[in-house]
Amino acid sequence: MFCLFLFLSTVGTYLIYSKYSNYTVSALSRREAIASLAAVTLKERTDRVIDVGISLATRVQFQKLIEAGKWDEAIKVMERVPKDFPYIERVALFDPQGIFEAVTPLTPELSTIIGQDFSYRDYYQGVSKNWEPYVAEAIKPAVPLGYNLVPVAVPITSGSGERLGILLLNIKLDTITAWSKSINVGPAAFVYIVDRKGHLLMHPTLLPAEDIVDFSSVPSVQKVLKGERGIEITWNPIENEERVTAYEPISEHGWGVIVAQPTKSAFMERDRVVRSDVILWILIIITLETVTFLLLRNKNTMKMQLEKEKALTAMVESANKELKTLNESVSAEAERKLKEKVLQLETLNQNMMGRELKMIELKKEAQDLRTQLGEHA
Secondary structure, eight states: OHHHHHHHHHHHHHHHHHHHHHHHHHHHHHHHHHHHHHHHHHHHHHHHHHHHHHHHHTOHHHHHHHHTTOHHHHHHTTTTHHHHOTTOOEEEEEOTTOBEEEEESOOHHHHTTTTOBOTTSHHHHHHHHHTSOEEOOOBOOSSOOSSOEEEEEEEEEOTTOOEEEEEEEEEEHHHHHHHHTTSOOOTTOEEEEEOTTSBEEEOSSSOOSSOOOBOTTSHHHHHHHTTOOEEEEEEETTTTEEEEEEEEEETTTTEEEEEEEEHHHHTHHHHHHHHHHHHHHHHHHHHHHHHHHHHHHHHHHHHHHHHHHHHHHHHHHHHHHHHHHHHHHHHHHHHHHHHHHHHHHHHHHHHHHHHHHHHHHHHHHHHHHHHHHHHHO
């Protein structure tokens, strides 16, 4: 019975562990797939902005105005861009040295900084390195707007390849948040996005309106900024919970996408199935053990019954033998005693017959004497 219990426990444990492992791998794979999908989605949206910028920067009339140094007229060509492309907050123009030349829509605050040098900004450093489109780190605008921006810098070149300036398309962080909402990350899960410096571009709870939040010290962020992709289970000491974290880089733009979900939610289906299997196997083991116990008990009961019947049969046979022996003994004794009585009776009878004969003889003698006496008289 113990062997049966050990066998069923071993089989059940193996099958449950196999299912546990399969569901764990499946859940982790789904997290990785979601992170990958989020990265692809954001890259497509960002590439669309770059494509718009390239299309605008290669307009012949626009290039001629820039080449002639007519920045104010050139920016007028871009006036409808924020209206036609709502995800572009505003358009700015810089000369090849990073001097701010024009912007649309123009505000009184922005007009005060026209002519200033912004070559120290990441967007200028990035685009001027190879004079190719560049998605920069998140910035706080030089003039406070109440929100932060992600600049996309596109070089402006002439038909001959001369560097004429830089077209800067600014994206609000709210736009990136809106893009990420189209990604279904699952119950209790969330996605956050970091730029090439590890600054938050999007987070469901930790994204103040005017502050740049640095997440570069987070291990998963450090890995994704190195171009690594993967998934791991980590402990979040702030919210005191264990999380499944998947990360995927957008290498072309230096961004990283991180999808996080509490393990309780990520493995909910796995835990439900395994819990059901554990209960099922417990019931199977209990049922089989109970059936086995009852069969063994019935077998033992039948064995004991047979042994009792054999013992009873043996006792009956022994009693019959003893009775037969007793009967034979009693019969022999009675016969012996009967023979003795018969012999005694025969002896007594013979004695009595002898006495009767003697008496007859005596009577006869007496009769003879009386006869003789009579004759003499």
